[in-house]
């Protein structure tokens with residue numbers, strides 16, 4: 001009998017992750033272009049909403065970065081115009097969306113990633129995506145209630 005690859009028995013896990021389309025992309029009318037990449041990747045959008053973050057919301061969302069030198073600049077940027085928040089669902093959604101996004105700094109991001117295609121610099125980098133299951137849960141709950149999510 002032929003040996004199966006070591007990963008063959010590992011069940012893939014359906015996950016949810018939070019995506020934010022950042023203000024510079026919304027301002028450039030490129031929401032649809034980002035969501036098209038998301039859907040082409042096979043991730044399902046199970047909730048989406050546009051909103052204008054206020055300073056308190058942006059500071060709370062990026063609380064882990066409060067001591068970083070770029071914190072105030074990041075909050076200023078994230079409140080500079082509307083954003084689109086979405087919940088993406090699918091097998092390994094968290095890692096798959098991070099892969100689609102690319103590295104934090106668009107200059108370091110792989111070709112074809114959202115940050116390479118749509119990002120401007122390390123701060124204005126087009127999109128946010130949760131980085132782990134616990135942060136994904138917290139971040140989804142930051143913007144959406146369970147009743148807002150439509151699994152499909």
Ligand code: GDP
Nearest residue numbers: 070073074103104122123124125127128129131
């Ligand atoms: P991410 O998980 O790839 O989004 O990266 P981080 O969690 O480290 O950073 C959060 C966000 O802060 C990034 O997406 C950027 O918008 C911003 N950021 C990260 N590093 C820097 C930096 O060195 N300078 C500035 N101005 N912004 C940064």
